[in-house]
Amino acid sequence: MVDKTEEEALDADQEEGGEPKKKKKLSGKVMVLFILLPLLIIGGGAGGAYFAGVFDAPEPTDEEIAAEAAAKNKKVVFYDLPEMLVNLSTSNSSSSFLKLGVSLELEDESAIADLELLIPRIMDNFQVYLRELRKEDLNGSQGVFRLKEELLMRINSSAAPVKVNDVLFKEMLVQ
Template identity: 85%
Template sequence: MADEIDDEALDAEQDEDGEPKKRKKLSGKVLVLFILLPLLIIGGGAGGAYYAGVFDTPEPTEEEIAAKAAEMNKKVVFYDLPEMLVNLNSSTSSSSFLKLGVSLELADEAAIADLELLIPRIMDNFQVYLRELRKEDLNGSQGVFRLKEELLMRINNSATPVKVNDVLFKELLVQ
């Protein structure tokens, strides 16, 4: 009977691997102390360095920014389209008008000659689209932005060999 009690006491103190339980608990503490703690310290140091800006690239100086802007402005050319006066679509008997002055941003001066040949097609596309607009479509900055994006898409579709970078409003009057 004493042998059975001693065997059970030994079994209770040993795990499946045959190691005492105290030793297994100690190995968990060693794992935390020698592996996880250094990883946390390294991660915290790297995070602190990132937050402090150690890894940031230096900001460009004012001269570099000005040189880059001057380089971009050299290439840009603007072409003014004729002003347009369009009767807007209305469900009531009162009529609304849109007066629109547009300037096109082109990549270089060589595109102007090609664009001038396509002006009738561009104006026709603009007129057809603008006549279908309602006064409510042009309310707020969101309406003007949608108009700008739609005109840019239409002009790039109708002036296929010429690439228009942007449509700029010189005048936009809704009455």
């Protein structure tokens, strides 16, 4: 019975293709030669080129760096806000004051005219925020940094079309 099924299988193969089909298998050596070896050569070449610096961008010269810094500094404009004297929030009957002088860093001079129209709104936002601060909130460099970030966020939200790059403290006195 085994012989009959094998003969039927051979007959079916011969009818379809004319010849009996044979399965071909790649040996391990052929696979290494034609697949893995080229991949290793390409990978090694790319890695060597990367470490040799072929893919690195050329470093800018000192003249290019100086020209870029000069162009950036030309655009930067500083605008001084009026000094603020604020009564800080306290839990006891003693009072604490904060005297603050702030300068704003803007990208160009055209923003000054728009900013001057919004000064009342900016000062109001600053006053409301500063009055809620406690003396402990301003302790250390971390407290000053948080104050700076909060003021920058508030000024950019209240002077929406104008973009303020940084808030610079000219004077800060806590009493």
